[in-house]
Each structure stands twice: as structure tokens, then as C-alpha cells.
Amino acid sequence: MERVSIPTTTPAETLARTLDFFKQHPVSAIGLGSFGPLDINPKSPHYGFITHTPKAGWAQTDLLGSLTRVLNIPISFTTDVNASAYGEKSATGVENLVYFTIGTGIGGGALQNGAFIGGIAHAEMGHQFVKRHPDDTAFPGICPFHGDCLEGVASGPAIEARAGRRGETIPEDDETWEILAYYLAQAALNATLTLAPEKIIFGGGVMAQQHMLARVRKQFSQLLADYVTLPSALTDYLVLPVSADNGSATLGNFVLAREKSYQR
Amino acid sequence: MERVSIPTTTPAETLARTLDFFKQHPVSAIGLGSFGPLDINPKSPHYGFITHTPKAGWAQTDLLGSLTRVLNIPISFTTDVNASAYGEKSATGVENLVYFTIGTGIGGGALQNGAFIGGIAHAEMGHQFVKRHPDDTAFPGICPFHGDCLEGVASGPAIEARAGRRGETIPEDDETWEILAYYLAQAALNATLTLAPEKIIFGGGVMAQQHMLARVRKQFSQLLADYVTLPSALTDYLVLPVSADNGSATLGNFVLAREKSYQR
Numbered sequence A, B: 001m002e003r004v005s006i007p008t009t010t011p012a013e014t015l016a017r018t019l020d021f022f023k024q025h026p027v028s029a030i031g032l033g034s035f036g037p038l039d040i041n042p043k044s045p046h047y048g049f050i051t052h053t054p055k056a057g058w059a060q061t062d063l064l065g066s067l068t069r070v071l072n073i074p075i076s077f078t079t080d081v082n083a084s085a086y087g088e089k090s091a092t093g094v095e096n097l098v099y100f101t102i103g104t105g106i107g108g109g110a111l112q113n114g115a116f117i118g119g120i121a122h123a124e125m126g127h128q129f130v131k132r133h134p135d136d137t138a139f140p141g142i143c144p145f146h147g148d149c150l151e152g153v154a155s156g157p158a159i160e161a162r163a164g165r166r167g168e169t170i171p172e173d174d175e176t177w178e179i180l181a182y183y184l185a186q187a188a189l190n191a192t193l194t195l196a197p198e199k200i201i202f203g204g205g206v207m208a209q210q211h212m213l214a215r216v217r218k219q220f221s222q223l224l225a226d227y228v229t230l231p232s233a234l235t236d237y238l239v240l241p242v243s244a245d246n247g248s249a250t251l252g253n254f255v256l257a258r259e260k261s262y263q264r
Helices: A011-024 A063-071 A080-092 A150-154 A155-161 A174-195 A212-224 A248-263 B011-024 B062-071 B080-092 B151-152 B156-163 B175-195 B213-225 B248-263
Strands: A030-034 A074-078 A099-104 A107-114 A200-202 B028-035 B075-079 B097-102 B106-112 B198-203
Touching: A011 A063, A030 A063, A030 A080, A030 A248, A030 B097, A063 A074, A074 A080, A074 A107, A074 A248, A080 A099, A080 A107, A080 A248, A099 A174, A107 A150, A107 A174, A150 A155, A150 A174, A155 A174, A174 A200, A174 A212, A200 A212, B011 B062, B011 B097, B028 B080, B028 B248, B062 B075, B075 B080, B075 B106, B075 B248, B080 B097, B080 B106, B080 B198, B080 B248, B097 B175, B106 B151, B106 B175, B151 B156, B151 B175, B156 B175, B175 B198, B175 B213, B198 B213, B198 B248
Parallel strands: A030 A074, A099 A200, B028 B075, B097 B198
Antiparallel strands: A099 A107, B097 B106
């Protein structure tokens, strides 16, 4: 019915504006997908909190509680990238998939048999370590927690920090993109070896570079070295989202909100 | 009732001796845990096969079929390390766990809510890539598929190839062990970030080095950098198997065989 974008400033301001919106536009359920890490353990005293995020001011924010205390409606609660994974499941019917978003950060969400992967918490695959590219060993990475974890070397800000200019201005034939593809291919490989999904989806702003997907496929194929048999042709296995304009999360959150309202 | 060990020679000889054993000792069900990669998709024409293993002569072996055609009893079929994970679940009641075995190869098995992780195949976590240790960049790794994947740099044969002598003869204060711990800590970290288990268990011959577990814990803690909250103290999170003498797989296969016979 309405689409609104509220800037992420302080928790107090952002949440107040969010609550104002829903007071003016009452709904029967909400699908809440947030940057993480989140506490998704219902038995935890910090259930519904954003925990150790590097995002200034947001660590230890009671996100879910701030909304439920005022709105008193069913609210599903998961990571933004899990919501994206759920949206792609809803759109395609594929029940075993991994969704990576490559943008200001890197996140990974995963579904197995239609349910989120994760024993006692959600996945945080963006912070895994990767083998460094031989031509990229001098770059220390930018993750405030881990330095050169995947997010530290392959997120949008990492691309900029390495090249000293915005990603959009880097030519297509610059080695930056091969280095990036090498890291993203490892993320796909590790997901393949750990989770054996039917499909791996790459979304987010960085993948809007039209040449990236083919590069990731090529590096993935070289790294995999035919060790495991893929469930389909590579071009059906490593794909972009079917939902246009990064709409996977919106779709996923709608479906999650509906399911949450049924559970009530 | 009886314990027997049959050497892994050719498939024909090894399977013939296995069948001979069960002809002499009839059983009502078998729990079969094998080195991989395996085809565990019941819809596949190669269901029950060992697929792309580097083990000479064993690629494309119809392991499950060779037994079921003769014995005609229920046989559960999974990787050796999945069987170990299942044994630890059975022994401890922990339903979300990851089991790594560090020996002649490296395998990883995982359970979520008591069931094996893996969408359309089992996990092959031993072949993930890891960030190389700064003092180990000259060693190319020994994995015939991937060179310096985890198994290529941290398995028993990798330790020997790097040091030029058997692991048992390398002193405790040799840097080999810190390098090894650095790689195993990354395996634990990636499992934590991808699967969020309640417990990660390290088994296999290499972990029999009594000092290794403490080293892995220390490096894991440094790499994690408090980014996610562990479900318990580190000493309860990264542990050795509770089953003595690498007995986790035997226990797991017994339980899997029993469950398989119930399903019949």
C-alpha cells in the first residue's frame, strides 16, 4: 500500500519514525529484517537485540522489543539477508538455497528444506576468512572486528578502500574485479561444501556490475575443481536474485509476517 | 559382538571381505559410514556411490549397492564424519553440533536440530579454503583437487609434507602446531558463522596431540574477536569427542542402523 524509506540514523530517531509510520498505517503483522548480528534465541534475555554490530550507536539495541512494546502485533524477526533468502524461496520454490548480499557489508542467509539454517543463531557468513588473492596481500582489509575477513576484503567499502576511489569508477578490465570474484567464489565454494544447497544467489549493489557474476562463476569452477557434483549447470547454480531492485527481502518479510500472524 | 578391521585395498577385495564377514555374522541392519564424497541423493542414478575421491581405485564405486544387492537388509548410508557427529549427538544429547576429524584427511559433519546438515548432499567442509598463515605461504598444500584447501594444509599428511617428517616426531614448541591451530580455528570459525552450532568437536588422530585443543581455542578466540556470542564458555564449545578411541562413528552408525531398521 505504501513504500517508505527511513534513514538509519540513531536508534532512538529511526525507531521513533518507524513507530510513527505504523501508528498512521496500522497493520496486522510486521516482517522485520535487520542488519546483524542479532540475538534470535527466544530464551535469551537479549532476544530481539542487535548485538555486536560495528554500526555506530546500534550495538545492544532492543530492536524487536522497541516495536512490540508499542504495536502489540505479531512481528517476525530475522536478518535482512535471511529475509532475502526467504523471498527468493517464495519466488522460486527452491527450498535449499544460500543468499549472499554484497554491498556496504556482506551477509549470507541460508535455507535448508525451507527453514533457516542456524542452530542457535542465524548465519553470519560475511565474516568468514578467505584465502587471500596473491595480488592482494598488501591490503589489510577494513572489517573493524576481523580485518581481512570476507566483508573486510570484498564489500563495497573494501573495494573503495583498496582502489582509493568509488567502485562505479573502476574500469571493467581492472584487476580489482578478478580479486573480488576470487573472494566471492570462495564464499560460494564454502557454502557449497558446508550446506550443499540447490542454488546460490548473489544480490546487493556490488553485483549490479553486470560482468561480476560471470567472473564469480569462472573462479568458482576453477576452485571447486569438480570435487563435488553440482545439482545443476553452473549458470543455474550461481545466479542473481529473481526479485528485481533488491526486492527479495521485501517479499521475504511479507511472507514471514504472514506466517507469523498465522502462528499467533 | 565382534570387532573387525578390514584394510582398505581395492574396492573388489575390500567389499568381498566385508560381505564375507556379514555372511558369517548375520545382522538385521547396517550403519555404513564412508569416506566421501558420496552421492546421498536417493533419486540419483549413482545413489550410494563414492564419487570423486582422490583415493586410488575408489572413485565411482557403488558402495551401498554392492552391499544391499547381497545382504538385503536396511543399510543407513552417510559419511564417516557424519556418523561421528551422530555418535556425539547420541552420547551427549546435543542436537546442533559440528564434528571435524583431523587425520589422513579432514572431514566435517554437522547436525541441526538432530538432522544432518546438507541440502542435496552431505557436507565436505574439509575442502574449504582458509586464509594462509603468514609464516606458511611457501607450502603449496597437498590436496590433489585444491592444493592448499584446509585438508591440503592441515591434514596429517600435510603436516608431514610441510615438516619433512612424521607429526609425532615434531616437538611441541615447533611452529607447525601454531600454523595448524590457525587453520583449524578458521574451520571452527566458519562453522560458527555458517551453522551457529551449540558445540564444535575435533576428533581424529592429529587431535591426539594433547596440546592442540588449547591452541585451537586460543586462535579461534582471537579470530572471532567477540563478533558473535558463543552459546557457552569456549572450553565447553570447542571440545574433543566424549567417545573414547575415535568411537564416535561406531556409536553413530549403530544408532543410524537402528533408526534405519525402524523406518523399514
